[in-house]
Amino acid sequence: MTIRSVLIANRGEIAVRIIRAAKTLGIRTVQVYSAADADMLAVKLADEAIEIGPPAPKKSYLNIAAVIAAAKRAGVDAVHPGYGFLSENGDFADAVVSAGMIFIGPSGDAIRLLGDKVQARAVAEKAGVPTVPGSDGRISSLDQAHAVTAQTGFPVMIKAAAGGGGRGIRIVNDPAELDKQFPQASAEALASFGDGGIYLEKVITRARHVEVQILGDGENFVHCFERECSLQRRRQKVWEEAPSFLLPADVRQKLCDSAVALAAAVGYRGAGTVEYLYDDESQTFYFIEVNTRIQVEHPVTEMITGIDLVQEMFRVAGGASLSVRQSDISVRGHAIECRINAEDPARGFMPAPGRISRLAVPEGEGVRFDTMLYEGYMIPPFYDSLLGKLIVWGEDRAACLARLSRALAELKIEGVPTTIALHQALAADAQVAAGAFHTRFLETWLETEFAALGGRTAEVA
Known part of the structure; x- marks a missing residue:
């Protein structure tokens, strides 16, 4: 279907960028905003703007229910997530589609598949794309971690399977440091991404x-x-x-x-x-x-x-x-x-x-x-x-x-x-x-x- 109207589920410069692209295509724009963003440029440029919550992102830009409610209220055809916030949240993509709208991005299943670094690595290997030497999938114990480093050597990166944007990464240089950092990395991944899964990759020096x-x-x-x-x-x-x-x-x-x-x-x-x-x-x-x-x-x-x-x-x-x-x-x-x-x-x-x-x-x-x-x-x-x-x-x-x-x-x-x-x-x-x-x-x-x-x-x- 042709998209006639879109809700921008983001803020800042990327929201402005999306609004301008949409207007060039003749698409009506609806901008959501938190209470702290009532004066932002995207609100001024959009055809319509809807407040979705207080300043805290969890109560506004990360609030799936609030964003979907705003999209329904505005009667838009589609939702563009920009980058950050809900842009790589498969559940949000599914919620947009379930509400009868178009998610401007890949499917929720594709987001979940490629957003999990371990699964994405497996897809890459199957497609013949070279991958960094490391663990074959997620690891759950120190014994597995030490077995991997016996093959790759040090230094290695402990990486959160669900991480992104450079977050959820720790570099370890020897077995003793691995013993210390491994449980901390798993706990940090769980707290940051809701997923404690981790894997190891060899550090490529001067990459x-x-x-x-x-x-x-x-x-x-x-x-x-x-x-x-x-x-x-x-x-x-x-x-x-x-x-x-x-x-x-x-x-x-x-x-x-x-x-x-x-x-x-x-x-x-x-x-x-x-x-x-x-x-x-x-x-x-x-x-x-x-x-x-x-x-x-x-x-x-x-x-x-x-x-x-x-x-x-x-x-x-x-x-x-x-x-x-x-x-x-x-x-x-x-x-x-x-x-x-x-x-x-x-x-x-x-x-x-x-x-x-x-x-x-x-x-x-x-x-x-x-x-x-x-x-x-x-x-x-x-x-x-x-x-x-x-x-x-x-x-x-x-x-x-x-x-x-x-x-x-x-x-x-x-x-x-x-x-x-x-x-x-x-x-x-x-x-x-x-x-x-x-x-x-x-x-x-x-x-x-x-x-x-x-x-x-x-x-x-």
Whole structure:
């Protein structure tokens, strides 16, 4: 069926992004919001807005009953979950469908299958996708854990089977540490995800984090090439690029083909991301997980391919086939995204809610700023500190970095400390320019290079 109206079950910049994509397609938009978000930009832009609860996410954005009730009240055809919150909750997807609406994403069964990292790993192996050496499924005892490490060696990661976004991971370096961390990791996984299942994976030293954007309509499956996501702090992405600039052409082809094979193996519908670790020395990639939703970093893929991924999600969910074939998709130029957060690097990146007193957004060819901000907006203290994403495109990576430096200098967000100066320092760093980084690079760089620069945002300084 054609989607005529949609409820956005999210907040912040992704809600704004979805509303704009929907309006381009002529779709009526309904925005839910908590009591703390009555003044957010998405509420102002939507055709209708409905309050669903108090500030606490569990009582609002994570409250399935409240979201479904709002969708029924608004009489929408579909629900878009964005990222985070309920976006990878199979029960929510099922509830939307049971209520007679379209869930803009894969089925609840697909979300549960791919959201369980152990099951996803098994699917990947069956599809012929290389996986990181580790346990064969979930493990429930220390004896099993020690048997695995006897094969893989140390260090290893203890990973929550139901984890995501870099959460639920512990690195252990020897048998004694494994004895201590194993029961704690299981208890933490149960408390955080409602599932105490864990498994082990070998740590790939100096690995890079590379992910492939996939699209599927249940019968046809394509990739939109890959993204480089190795600049991370506490396993949370800070800076992303597309394409991954150091991949040999043959490795890129194998990587992207493997992601499509995995999508086909589960009959994937919608947009998703297959994530990998890549070992530069051996030119080997290993499957990590599948994210069954739109990603924060999706704009860099849009910038190099010209495909509007959110619009494609709407079309597929409405019953249409993919509007592109693999032969239609090619890479043009290079794109970089900087996540701009309301955090104070001088104080351990402490979140810093407050009122935006000034906002100046850079403009010009190849510059995009996805944000929820406007002057006078009060950032509430209850949610993620992401303010927006500065995305810049260039004919090649060098041109992109030069344009990024200019755009960062023009971006002004006053009233709260931000991470703009962090990205300015990264854009000017010789190692970053050379691509000489990996998943552990940024944390060391913050302690050395950034600290030497003062480690402070321009606003605070």
